Amino acid sequence: MRLEDRIRDIQDFPQKGVLFKDITPLLQDGATFRAAMERMAAHYTGSGIQTVVGVESRGFIFGAPLAYLLNCGFVPVRKFGKLPAPTESVEYALEYGTNVVEIHKDAVKPGERVLIVDDLLATGGTVSASIELVERLGGHIAGVAFLVELTFLKGREKLKGHDVFALIKY
Ligand SMILES: O=P(O)(O)OC[C@H]1O[C@H](OP(=O)(O)OP(=O)(O)O)[C@H](O)[C@@H]1O
Numbered sequence: 001m002r003l004e005d006r007i008r009d010i011q012d013f014p015q016k017g018v019l020f021k022d023i024t025p026l027l028q029d030g031a032t033f034r035a036a037m038e039r040m041a042a043h044y045t046g047s048g049i050q051t052v053v054g055v056e057s058r059g060f061i062f063g064a065p066l067a068y069l070l071n072c073g074f075v076p077v078r079k080f081g082k083l084p085a086p087t088e089s090v091e092y093a094l095e096y097g098t099n100v101v102e103i104h105k106d107a108v109k110p111g112e113r114v115l116i117v118d119d120l121l122a123t124g125g126t127v128s129a130s131i132e133l134v135e136r137l138g139g140h141i142a143g144v145a146f147l148v149e150l151t152f153l154k155g156r157e158k159l160k161g162h163d164v165f166a167l168i169k170y
């Protein structure tokens, strides 16, 4: 099964010049969504991941089932102002704009082996901010996983020293 057959290109979304990779057709097809989750989980079986961190909002779609398959807890990294308890915050730049992400201060314990998950790696700003949040709490980044990597945006260069895995590369 070719996962990329169920990812569609939308030109000039959300702004002119951006070729948007739309993952909704993949999610819509149960067999393809399951195959994607099982392939991602297989990559981390036996790697000792203790917690999966998913990045709002598309990272939640992949992070929660991955945590379930790996028998781990799930921790949300959320956009500014959404988490109710005390948080750490980091500002970052996106392919289109800037944003702030947050994590609950008590969400990760020092030394915990954390896997960060998002749907897509573009410039790497979002995931770098998420790594910083986890590291401020003393967590160990055991891996960073994506459904899609846009290699031409060179986000991987921002993630040097980390184990980066993507199921589909463009
Ligand atoms: O590598 P980067 O350049 O940081 O871009 C990748 C990020 O951009 C998208 O999220 P977006 O902020 O559009 O939010 P969404 O998940 O709520 O759609 C995507 O889901 C990643 O989180």
Ligand SMILES: Nc1ncnc2[nH]cnc12
Pocket (backbone or CB within 6 Å): 018, 019, 020, 021, 022, 095, 096, 120, 122, 123, 150
């Ligand atoms: N080109 C793109 N397609 C889908 N999601 C994105 N997030 C950042 N850049 C993106």
